[in-house]
Amino acid sequence: MFSVTVRDHMMIAHSFRGEVFGPAQRLHGATFVVDATFRRRELDADGVVVDIGLATAQLRAVLGELTYRNLDDDPAFAGVNTTTEVLARAVADRLAARVRAGDLGAGARALAGITVTLHESHVAWASYERSL
Structure with missing residues (x-):
């Protein structure tokens, strides 16, 4: 399986419901x-996974x-x-729709x-992987 990864960032505001989230129940920001x-079994005719x-x-x-949204x-x-x-799933699903x-x-x-990975910090991240 071949893969190509591209990177960007986003800054959002949100809050959580549920005691498990402690102080994050209040409105806060996250970057x-x-x-x-992007994955594929074989490269295309140009020898790439996807146009970067x-x-x-x-x-x-x-x-x-x-x-920049709440x-x-x-x-x-x-x-x-x-x-x-x-959020990782939402981004992956929106990219899949664009594909x-x-x-x-x-x-x-x-x-x-x-696969979409959101890095909360240098020590914590979460991913969502989906087929196309």
């Missing part, structure tokens, strides 16, 4: 370094829908704790999967 890894420029642009576009006010996350894990729409180029339709 995530976001890695999106298109992958970078689409990751930036997806994160642009989330960054996710508590976003209808897409109504009633959901926007944990790092939940299906052809936004990463026609060759990207042969991708096997995407």
Whole structure:
């Protein structure tokens, strides 16, 4: 399996429901370094997994829908704790939709999967892996 990873970041505000979250139940900010890894079994005719420029642009576009926002006010996350894990899945699903729409180029339709990792810090991160 071949893979290519691109990286960007996002800054969001949110709060959590549930005693398990302690002080994070209050509104707070988070900055995530976001890695999106695209996988495929064989390289395309150009010898690449995916066009890195298109992958970078689409990751930036997806994160642009989330960054500098209070996710508590976003209808897409109504009633959901926007944990790092939940956000990793949301980013992966939005990237998958862009792959299906052809936004990463026609060759990207042969991708096997995407993994999105959100780094909360240098010592903690969460990922979501999905097939395409």
